[in-house]
Amino acid sequence: MNKKTITGQFNFALGKFQESVGSVLGNVQLQRAAQRRQMDGRIMHAVGEAQDLIKRSLRQRAGSL
Template sequence: MNRKTITGHFQVALGKVQERFASMTGNAELQRQALQRQSEGKIMHAVGEAQELIQRSLRSGVRQ
């Protein structure tokens, strides 16, 4: 796991907590921000995984 993967996963989890808090308080703006944070976290996580995959592919290609 690289830094982007971990940060993305953390942002998704934080967004879920924020969303629950927003739904409990009835704050629509905070709920929108929570959903946006989750989306950004998922994108960051996917980018991190793609980077890892590319790095592994390049390393295995060099060895052959």
């Protein structure tokens, strides 16, 4: 796990919390902002996972040479 993966998970969780607060308050703008934060978190998490996968693949390849 790298920083992007962890940050992505945090942003997603924070977005979920914001969305529930916006829902309770009836604030549509807060809900939309929360959904954007969740999407950003998902993307950042996926990028971090891809980076980890590439690093592992390169290490395995270098080890087999």
